[in-house]
Amino acid sequence: MLRAPAHGPGTGAARPPNSLQEHPKPMYAAAITQFTKMLENLDRWVDKATQHATAKKFDPAVFVTARIAPDQYNFTRQVQAACDAAKFAAARLSGKEPPKHPDTETTVEELRARIASTVAYLKGFGPADFEGANARIVPLSWMPGQGLAGADYLVELASPNFYFHVTTAYAILRHNGVDLGKVDYIGSINLRDA
Amino acid sequence: MLRAPAHGPGTGAARPPNSLQEHPKPMYAAAITQFTKMLENLDRWVDKATQHATAKKFDPAVFVTARIAPDQYNFTRQVQAACDAAKFAAARLSGKEPPKHPDTETTVEELRARIASTVAYLKGFGPADFEGANARIVPLSWMPGQGLAGADYLVELASPNFYFHVTTAYAILRHNGVDLGKVDYIGSINLRDA
Numbered sequence: 521m522l523r524a525p526a527h528g529p530g531t532g533a534a535r536p537p538n539s540l541q542e543h544p545k546p547m548y549a550a551a552i553t554q555f556t557k558m559l560e561n562l563d564r565w566v567d568k569a570t571q572h573a574t575a576k577k578f579d580p581a582v583f584v585t586a587r588i589a590p591d592q593y594n595f596t597r598q599v600q601a602a603c604d605a606a607k608f609a610a611a612r613l614s615g616k617e618p619p620k621h622p623d624t625e626t627t628v629e630e631l632r633a634r635i636a637s638t639v640a641y642l643k644g645f646g647p648a649d650f651e652g653a654n655a656r657i658v659p660l661s662w663m664p665g666q667g668l669a670g671a672d673y674l675v676e677l678a679s680p681n682f683y684f685h686v687t688t689a690y691a692i693l694r695h696n697g698v699d700l701g702k703v704d705y706i707g708s709i710n711l712r713d714a
Numbered sequence: 715m716l717r718a719p720a721h722g723p724g725t726g727a728a729r730p731p732n733s734l735q736e737h738p739k740p741m742y743a744a745a746i747t748q749f750t751k752m753l754e755n756l757d758r759w760v761d762k763a764t765q766h767a768t769a770k771k772f773d774p775a776v777f778v779t780a781r782i783a784p785d786q787y788n789f790t791r792q793v794q795a796a797c798d799a800a801k802f803a804a805a806r807l808s809g810k811e812p813p814k815h816p817d818t819e820t821t822v823e824e825l826r827a828r829i830a831s832t833v834a835y836l837k838g839f840g841p842a843d844f845e846g847a848n849a850r851i852v853p854l855s856w857m858p859g860q861g862l863a864g865a866d867y868l869v870e871l872a873s874p875n876f877y878f879h880v881t882t883a884y885a886i887l888r889h890n891g892v893d894l895g896k897v898d899y900i901g902s903i904n905l906r907d908a
Contacts, residue, residue: 546740550869558874588782589888659908667908675744676903680752683877684899690878691885694783705878709870714853714861 547654548647551613551674555606556642558686561707562602563635565690569698570628576697580628586692593685595692597623599631602685603638609678610642612658613670614649741848742841745807745868749800750836752880755901756796757829759884763892764822770891774822780886787879789886791817793825796879797832803872804836806852807864808843 566583573580587594593601600623611618619641625631654671668677687705694700760777767774781788787795794817805812813835819825848865862871881899888894 546865549865554869554874557870588885589891592888657906657908660905663905665908666905668904669906671740671743672904675748676751677900679873680748680877680900681896683874684881684884684896687878687881688885691782691882694786695889697783702875702878706871706874710862710866711854711857711860712851712863714851714859 547613547650547670547674548645551606551609551650551678552642552645555609555682556639557707558682559603559606559635559639559642561704562599562686562689563632563639565693565698565700565704566599566628566632566635568700568704569693569696572698581626583693583696584626584628584631586696588688588692588695593688595689596625596631598685598689598692600625600634602682602689603634605678605682605685607638607641609674609682610645613653613656613674613678614645615653615656616649741807741844741864741868742839745800745803745844745872746836746839749803749876750833751901752876753797753800753829753833753836755898756793756880756883757826757833759887759892759894759898760793760822760826760829762894762898763887763890766892775820777887777890778820778822778825780890782882782885782889787882789883790819790825792879792883792886794819794828796876796883797828799872799876799879801832801835803868803876804839807847807850807868807872808839809847809850810843 569583570580573582584596585594600621603621607618607621610616619637621634621637625634654669656670657667658670658673659667667673690700690705763777764774767776778790779788794815797815801812801815804810813831815828815831819828848863850864851861852864852867853861861867884894884899
């Protein structure tokens with residue numbers, strides 16, 4: 521997903537780690553519960569896009585190669601990258617080896633299957649899998665010898681990267697006329713009396 | 715920012731709250747440190763867009779009304795909404811009254827001033843401001859009588875909403891030829907030896 525070292529102005533020396541929390545539940549909520557819900561939202565957007573294509577009498581496959589800029593990922597790669605961002609967050613933070621996905625999807629149906637596969641993987645995790653995740657050092661494949669503490673990895677890299685690809689996928693569909701709104705984006709929330 | 719109730723399929727009864735953590739530092743890291751950095755990244759994208767316009771000999775004001783879809787916020791409103799998402803997250807989670815911004819920006823310079831004003835506001839917070847924030851009920855202005863526990867508000871609403879507007883602003887610039895990449899999006903990260 522990242523093609524170059526992810527540092528920029530103001531990097532300098534490493535800051536003290538963010539001690540996100542001691543209890544594993546919060547990381548589970550942020551990395552599993554929330555990412556799962558967003559991927560399920562994404563699946564519904566793809567479904568809406570397919571319905572839109574059917575209503576307008578064009579091939580839904582038009583969406584899989586649609587993009588916002590000629591040198592940016594197309595819709596297929598945005599969906600793949602969103603799935604990978606969630607998969608790698610779960611795996612890296614829990615110290616597990618993620619399953620491989622060869623990125624061979626070429627149809628809307630295959631993209632939905634990719635999302636479903638990722639959601640199924642995420643649903644295999646429980647809060648206990650994230651014991652010690654805050655302090656676990658996550659190595660960065662594109663920066664040999666360097667990494668992030670788990671708490672920083674979640675907040676500074678995994679979350680912004682995940683939302684980047686989800687939101688860009690959404691933008692591609694909106695750009696192509698699919699009737700989506702903020703409610704479709706946010707999805708269900710844990711309401712209580714106020 | 716939200717025009718309708720933000721619930722969807724699967725809402726049903728309220729789930730138990732996510733107990734994000736007991737210590738206030740993590741929420742400070744996620745809501746203040748990270749959002750501040752992303753707004754500073756956004757400011758650099760606007761600067762790059764201005765330089766791009768100068769190099770290509772067009773008025774940078776073209777960007778302020780650019781958009782991805784005719785019925786989606788233009789660049790100005792995306793920047794305003796990103797600033798507001800960060801401002802409201804800081805205020806709501808700390809139980810403070812946020813400053814008002816009348817949304818009158820019409821130039822790139824005014825948008826950068828809006829970002830700077832929001833960053834200055836965020837920098838006035840410290841970790842201690844978020845004592846008790848996880849359990850604090852954040853009322854939702856568009857859903858009278860309903861709200862979210864602070865921990866849920868951060869993970870389920872404030873963060874996805876913030877990244878939505880930041881990423882869509884980025885997409886608008888990319889769509890219009892500004893040379894941005896993932897490193898510009900992610901910004902500095904808290905690297906350590908791995």
